[in-house]
Amino acid sequence: MRLFTTILSAVALAAALFVGLRPIGPVPPLGQLISPTTGIWSVVRSAELPAEQSLELAGLSTSVDVRYDDRGVPHVFAQTEADAARALGWIHARDRLFQMEMIQRAVAGTLTELVGARALPLDRSARRLALAEGALAKWNAVPDTAVVKRDVTAYMNGVNAYIDAMRPQDLPLEYRLLGRRPRRFDPQDTYFLLIRMSQTLSFQQGELAHHAVSQLVGEAAADALFGVTAPIQEPIEPVAGRRAAQIDARWRLPAPVKPDSARVAMAQAIGQLAQSLTRGEAVIGSNNWAVAPQRSATGHALLAGDPHLELTLPSIWYEAHLVVPGQLDAYGVGFPLAPIIPIGFNRDMAWTMTNTGNDVVDFYKEVVDDSTSPRRYMLDGAWTDVRTRVETYRDPNGGTVAVDTFYATHRGPLFRSALGWVSQRWTAREPSNEGDNFRSGMRATGVRDFYARMESYHTPAQNMLTADRAGNIGIRSTGRYPIRPGNGRGDVAFDGSTRANDWTGDQPVSWYPQSINPAQGYLASANQQPMDPSVRPGYQGADWPSPWRAMRINALLRGDSSVTVDDMRRFHTDPRSELTPFVMRAVGEARAAAQAAGTWTNDDEAAFTHLSTGESEFTPTSAWAVLFNAVVTSLTRHTWDELIIPGEDRRIATPGQMLLVMLLRDPGNAWWDDRRTGDATETRDAIVLRALREAWTETRASQGNDPSQWRWGNVRQVNVHHLLRLPGFGRTGLEVTSGPGTLSPSESNGTHGASWRFVVELGPEVKGWGTYPGGQSGNPVSSRYADRMELWRRGELAELRFPRSADALPAEQVSAKLTFTPAGGSR
Numbered sequence: 023m024r025l026f027t028t029i030l031s032a033v034a035l036a037a038a039l040f041v042g043l044r045p046i047g048p049v050p051p052l053g054q055l056i057s058p059t060t061g062i063w064s065v066v067r068s069a070e071l072p073a074e075q076s077l078e079l080a081g082l083s084t085s086v087d088v089r090y091d092d093r094g095v096p097h098v099f100a101q102t103e104a105d106a107a108r109a110l111g112w113i114h115a116r117d118r119l120f121q122m123e124m125i126q127r128a129v130a131g132t133l134t135e136l137v138g139a140r141a142l143p144l145d146r147s148a149r150r151l152a153l154a155e156g157a158l159a160k161w162n163a164v165p166d167t168a169v170v171k172r173d174v175t176a177y178m179n180g181v182n183a184y185i186d187a188m189r190p191q192d193l194p195l196e197y198r199l200l201g202r203r204p205r206r207f208d209p210q211d212t213y214f215l216l217i218r219m220s221q222t223l224s225f226q227q228g229e230l231a232h233h234a235v236s237q238l239v240g241e242a243a244a245d246a247l248f249g250v251t252a253p254i255q256e257p258i259e260p261v262a263g264r265r266a267a268q269i270d271a272r273w274r275l276p277a278p279v280k281p282d283s284a285r286v287a288m289a290q291a292i293g294q295l296a297q298s299l300t301r302g303e304a305v306i307g308s309n310n311w312a313v314a315p316q317r318s319a320t321g322h323a324l325l326a327g328d329p330h331l332e333l334t335l336p337s338i339w340y341e342a343h344l345v346v347p348g349q350l351d352a353y354g355v356g357f358p359l360a361p362i363i364p365i366g367f368n369r370d371m372a373w374t375m376t377n378t379g380n381d382v383v384d385f386y387k388e389v390v391d392d393s394t395s396p397r398r399y400m401l402d403g404a405w406t407d408v409r410t411r412v413e414t415y416r417d418p419n420g421g422t423v424a425v426d427t428f429y430a431t432h433r434g435p436l437f438r439s440a441l442g443w444v445s446q447r448w449t450a451r452e453p454s455n456e457g458d459n460f461r462s463g464m465r466a467t468g469v470r471d472f473y474a475r476m477e478s479y480h481t482p483a484q485n486m487l488t489a490d491r492a493g494n495i496g497i498r499s500t501g502r503y504p505i506r507p508g509n510g511r512g513d514v515a516f517d518g519s520t521r522a523n524d525w526t527g528d529q530p531v532s533w534y535p536q537s538i539n540p541a542q543g544y545l546a547s548a549n550q551q552p553m554d555p556s557v558r559p560g561y562q563g564a565d566w567p568s569p570w571r572a573m574r575i576n577a578l579l580r581g582d583s584s585v586t587v588d589d590m591r592r593f594h595t596d597p598r599s600e601l602t603p604f605v606m607r608a609v610g611e612a613r614a615a616a617q618a619a620g621t622w623t624n625d626d627e628a629a630f631t632h633l634s635t636g637e638s639e640f641t642p643t644s645a646w647a648v649l650f651n652a653v654v655t656s657l658t659r660h661t662w663d664e665l666i667i668p669g670e671d672r673r674i675a676t677p678g679q680m681l682l683v684m685l686l687r688d689p690g691n692a693w694w695d696d697r698r699t700g701d702a703t704e705t706r707d708a709i710v711l712r713a714l715r716e717a718w719t720e721t722r723a724s725q726g727n728d729p730s731q732w733r734w735g736n737v738r739q740v741n742v743h744h745l746l747r748l749p750g751f752g753r754t755g756l757e758v759t760s761g762p763g764t765l766s767p768s769e770s771n772g773t774h775g776a777s778w779r780f781v782v783e784l785g786p787e788v789k790g791w792g793t794y795p796g797g798q799s800g801n802p803v804s805s806r807y808a809d810r811m812e813l814w815r816r817g818e819l820a821e822l823r824f825p826r827s828a829d830a831l832p833a834e835q836v837s838a839k840l841t842f843t844p845a846g847g848s849r
Contacts (some may be wrong), residue, residue: 064190064191065191065194065195065198065801065802065803066803067191068189068191068801069801069803069805070804070805070806071090071094071806071838071840072838072840073838073839074838075838075839075841076841076842076843077112077840077841077842077843078842078844078845079108079109079112079180079183079842079844079845080179080183080844080845081104081108081176081179081180081844081845082105082108082109082845083101083102084101085842085843085844086099086100086101086105086106086108086842087099087828087839087841088109088839088840088841088842089825089828089831089836089839090837090839090840091823091831091835091836091837092823092834092835092836092837093341093798093810093820093823094798094799094806094809095341095343095798095822095823096113096343096840097342097343097823097825097828097831098110098113098342098343098344099345099827099828100344100345100346101346101347102346103173103346103350104172104173104176105176105346105842106344106345106346106350106361107173107174107176107177107361108176108177108179108180108183108842109180109842110177110180110342110344111177111178111180111181111182111183111361112180112181112183112842113180114181114340114359115180115181115185116184116192117336117340117358117798117799117800117801117806118336118340118800119181119194119204119800120194120196120197120204120745120800121358121745121800122207122211122358122359123136123205124136124745125214125215125218125357125358125359126205126207126211126214126215126359128144128148128218129148129154129157129214129215129217129218129221130148130154130214131145131146131147131148131153131154131415132145132416133145134415134416134417134418134423135416135417135418136200136202136418137200137746138417138418138423139417139423142423142424145415146415146424146426149413149426149428150426150428150437151221151225151435151446151448152428152430152435152451153214153221153451154214155451156217156448156450156451156452157210157213157214157216157217158210158213159451159452159453160213160217160453160454160455160456160457161210161212161213162453163453163454163455164455164457164458168455168458169458169461170455170457170458171209173361173461174209174212174360174361174457175209176361177209177212177360177361178207178211178212181207182206182207185204188204194801195801195803196745196746196748200418201418207359211359212359212360212361214359215357215360216360216456216457217450217451219482220449220481220482222331222332222482223377223482223484224377224380224382224383224448224450224481224482225383225448225450228248228513229384229385229512229513229514229515230385230515231248231565232244232245232248232514232565233441233515234288234289234290234292234675235248235289235665235674235675237281237286237288237289238278238281238285238289238665238667238674239278239279239281239664239665240276240278240279242276243275243276243277243278243279246274246275246276247275247565247677247681248513248564248565249564249565249566250511250555250561250562250563250564251270251551251555251556252550252551252569252680253269253273253680253681253684254267254268254269254270254568254569254573254683254684255267255268255269255551255554255556255569256550256569256572256573256576257550257551257552257553257554257557258535258537258545258546258550258551258552258553258572259497259535259536259537259552259553259554259558260537260540260542260545262541265580267569267572267573267576268554269684273684274688275681275684275685275688275693277691277693278693286667286668288440289667290667290674291439291440292439292440292441307330307376307377307548307549307567308328308329308330308331308376308377308548308549309326309327309328309330309376309546309547309575309594310325310326310327310328310376310485310487310546310547310548311326311487311544311545311546311579311593312324312325312326312488312495312496312497312544312546313325313495313543313544313579313585314493314543314544316543317543317544317582317583317584317585318584318586319584319585319586319589320586320587320783320785322493322783322784322785323489323493323495323783323784324489324585324587324590324781324782324783324784325372325374325487325488325489325495325781325782325784326590326593326594326779326782327365327374327375327487327778327780328594328766328776328777328778328779329365329374329375329376329776329777329778330767330774330775330776330777331774331777332773332774332777333741333742333743333773333774333775333777333795333796334743334744334745334796335742335743335744335745335751335752335753335796335802335808336745336796336797336799336800336807337777337794337795337796337797338357338777339355339357339777339778339796340355340356340357340358340798341355341794342363343823343824344363344464345826345827350368350464350465351368351369351826352366352367352368352464352465353366353367353790353822353824354366354367354780355792355794360460361461362457362460362461362464363464364460364463365780366464366780367782367788367790368465368466368788369788370466370467370468370491371466371467371468371469371489371490371491372488372490372782372784372788372790373472373486373487373488374486374487374780375485375486375487376485376487376547376548376549377482377483377484377485378482378484378485378499378552378562378563379549379563379566379567380483380501380503380552381512381513381561381562381563382448382449382450382481382501382502382504383446383448383449383512384433384446384447384448384504384512384525385446385515385516386431386433386444386445386446386447386515386516386517386518386523387441387442387443387444387515387516387518388400388431388436388442388444388445388518388519389518390408390436390442390443391405393442393443395427396408396429396443399431399436399443399445399518400519401431401432401518401519401520401521402519402521406431406432408429408430408431408436409429409430409431410427410428410429410430411427411428412425412426412427412428413425413426413428429443430445431445431518433445433446433447433518433524434446434447434448434451441515444515444518445518447524447525449481449501449502449504450481454479454480454481454502455478456479456481459475459476459479462475462476463476466488467490468490468491468492468494469488469489469494469495469496469538470494470496470538472488472496473486473496473498473536476498477500477531479500480501480502481501481502482501483499483500483501483503484499484500484501485497485498485500485547485552486498486499486500487545487547489782489784490784491785491788493784494538495539495544495545496537496538496539497536497537497538497545497547498534498535498537499534499536499547499553500534502528503528503533503562504528504529505525505526505527505528505529506523506525506526506561507522507523507524509561510560510561511561513563513564529560533560535553535562542580543583544576544579544580546575546576546579547572548569548571548572548575548765549566549567549571549572550567550569550571550572551563551566551569565678566678566680567678567680568601568678568679568763569600570599570600570679570762571600571764571765571767573600574596574599574600574763574764575593577600578593587781587783587789587791591779591781591791591818591819593765594765594776594779594817595758595759595764595765595817596764596765596766597639597640597759597761597764598638598639598764599761599762599763600763601683601762601763602650602763604683604686605650605654605657605683605686606634607686608686608706608710609633609710610630611689611707611710612706612707612708612711612714613626613630613711616711625715625718626711626718628718629649629714629715629717629718632645632646632649632729633646633650633714638650639759640734640738640759640760640761640762640764641734641759642733642734642735642757642758643733643734643735644733644734645729645730645731645732645733645734647734647737647738648721648725648732648733648734648736648737649717649718649721649732651734651737651738651761651762652716652717652718652720652721653713653714653717654762655717656713656714656716656720657682657709657713658676658679658682659713660696660709660712660713660716661682661694661709662676662677662693663696663697663698664693665677685706686710688706689705689707690705691706694706694708694709696709734761735757738760738761738768738770738772739756739757739758739772740757740772740773740775740815741753741754741755741756741771741772741773742754742756742773742795742796742808742811743773744802748802750802751802753795753808753811756772756811756815757815758775758815758817759817760775766817776814777794777795778792778793778794779792779793779794779814780793780819781819788824789822789824790822790824791819791820791822792819792820792822793813793814793819793820794810794814795810795811795814795815796808796810796811797809797810797811823835
């Protein structure tokens with residue numbers, strides 16, 4: 023029934039596109055859409071894997087056997103690494119070709135050539151940031167003799183072999199709707215993927231947000247709101263003897279100043295610049311943790327990870343197992359467009375990653391010779407040429423959509439802004455070879471060997487968590503940490519007229535936040551500040567995410583000295599948030615103050631009683647979670663009014679919940695006064711009471727007057743959209759155990775979350791369990807398109823098949839066989 027419904031959806035969509043209903047690009051002729059060989063429904067003919075298939079593949083040295091298991095995972099058995107890469111390229115192309123092209127074009131800034139002028143803002147952003155230039159710089163810095171270059175070239179040859187041999191029914195649905203054919207790929211496109219991930223994970227511009235906020239509330243307040251030290255510390259690098267998160271009792275938020283009209287205009291302009299440059303994905307975080315054998319029920323090390331990224335169909339990840347006897351035997355998830363497994367395990371160890379959030383982007387205020395079209399900039403008292411080029415954006419027919427001029431200094435792209443002309447330096451645009459790091463890391467034999475192989479890794483900086491069969495666990499915040507002049511901080515815009523403000527080097531590996539086999543017997547990261555500066559000083563970044571996930575996973579691990587594999591699985595979707603007690607304490611204190619003043623009402627008591635049920639869990643059936651979230655939302659709205667641009671209805675920035683909690687500890691702070699209420703001066707208790715009343719009223723209006731019938735699943739859902747947001751091809755309205763600050767966090771539109779969850783037991787035989795929200799195939803009518811979604815939604819994991827040879831996978835676990843043989847006479 024689902025197959026039939028999906029086919030009908032495709033036909034209806036094609037008709038809608040043909041008559042001009044929100045077209046996503048040039049629509050092919052009607053005859054082509056309804057053709058038996060090229061029409062929409064012909065995707066059914068290539069939706070499923072053939073039970074057995076044998077193909078010639080040019081460039082192979084010998085045959086490659088592929089066994090697809092009962093979860094659609096290809097186990098690739100090859101005799102050389104290049105052969106394994108070539109076969110994987112063909113496999114990726116069959117399952118994810120359109121996704122691969124979207125990734126490459128998003129970096130190259132050529133989406134308009136595929137989907138038309140609607141993609142122009144995305145293309146302009148990519149080219150302004152010189153993403154493709156950075157990718158090519160990395161690729162060109164890799165020696166032609168490097169093994170990684172050989173493997174990447176073999177991989178792309180496999181991709182192109184599939185494209186060249188495609189039958190009409192093999193053309194992915196998206197190309198049919200757009201009336202396009204796939205482009206052929208180049209080896210360097212793998213490095214476009216690497217810089218795309220750097221943009222997602224390491225492109226911050228806190229300096230701009232900081233400066234905009236300082237215009238509205240003053241420098242002292244902005245420094246506190248974008249602090250370089252998180253006021254609640256639960257660091258990644260353990261602090262000996264510490265048994266709980268540390269709250270800085272001395273932290274205070276300075277009173278906001280009142281801006282004049284000039285400063286308001288400056289704040290508005292800077293905020294618009296920050297938005298135009300685009301940030302990475304929504305900061306809802308990732309988690310990983312490992313347990314040493316002495317705290318494991320099995321006596322073996324355990325590792326778990328769940329990177330949180332945008333949730334899409336097809337998924338960002340593709341699951342695979344690569345085997346080359348004596349050289350490689352790695353299982354895990356990777357990205358279509360690359361022959362690597364960045365998160366996974368082999369026969370000796372497991373590895374996973376979360377984002378560090380370290381500061382790797384700096385801005386420089388430049389002095390230029392022309393405020394409209396600069397050709398030179400001042401550097402150490404002399405004029406230096408600005409690098410320029412003309413950027414032309416084309417539509418699918420080759421017509422010109424727009425023309426821009428790109429400007430750059432020796433630091434990077436040069437932009438016109440409210441600050442004047444500013445240039446930008448970013449580690450991701452500079453030569454480095456993460457492709458080789460990942461390739462080498464898959465072959466590591468243990469924790470220390472893995473970190474040795476990753477020493478030259480630069481970007482995006484990652485908290486690399488590991489565990490091995492010898493019982494070791496480790497973590498290191500690995501990546502490039504630039505050293506700045508002066509006080510070393512990078513959260514300000516520098517004077518660009520002197521080289522003295524350029525980076526002076528990089529921190530050595532010994533400086534990185536790290537730990538191997540700590541006495542506490544476990545390690546965890548959840549995007550919190552990696553090391554406590556009061557214990558080990560050093561600038562890492564600013565404006566750190568709230569620590570609730572870090573606090574929760576550490577509390578769970580501290581409280582269990584006999585952790586099981588199933589415990590590790592359950593922790594992924596643990597329903598509690600460490601934010602809850604802080605908010606509830608403030609609500610209780612506001613209640614006491616209102617009772618003493620005689621302003622507490624029966625309605626207030628009803629709301630408080632509902633919040634005090636003791637449930638405190640963000641499950642789909644929770645009634646408590648509905649009101650609690652409404653209180654936090656209202657509290658946020660009424661607290662940060664100082665950050666609203668006068669005359670507008672939006673905040674230029676919204677401080678994280680950690681700052682809100684710290685402010686709740688200071689009842690008389692001037693920030694509690696709502697400037698919009700005229701002569702009244704509010705305290706914390708007044709704002710908390712207002713938030714409680716507003717949340718109670720609004721929730722009853724939207725969810726009904728009977729609180730027992732409220733359901734968190736009706737309010738907060740996960741929405742996994744198709745890459746082009748094609749109607750009918752996403753999975754939306756999914757009810758999950760997830761909430762603000764939980765280990766599986768969620769935000770209001772539900773488009774980001776745990777993109778892959780897995781647990782590995784490092785015993786004599788390594789065992790793994792995992793899943794992601796989607797499926798292996800990018801074909802919307804394939805049974806493998808979203809077959810894992812329900813398992814993921816329930817927080818469950820599937821056993822990961824890890825055969826040592828093709829014949830070791832039991833027949834009942836084999837869904838398809840694919841054999842590649844060398845094309846006649848070709849090597």
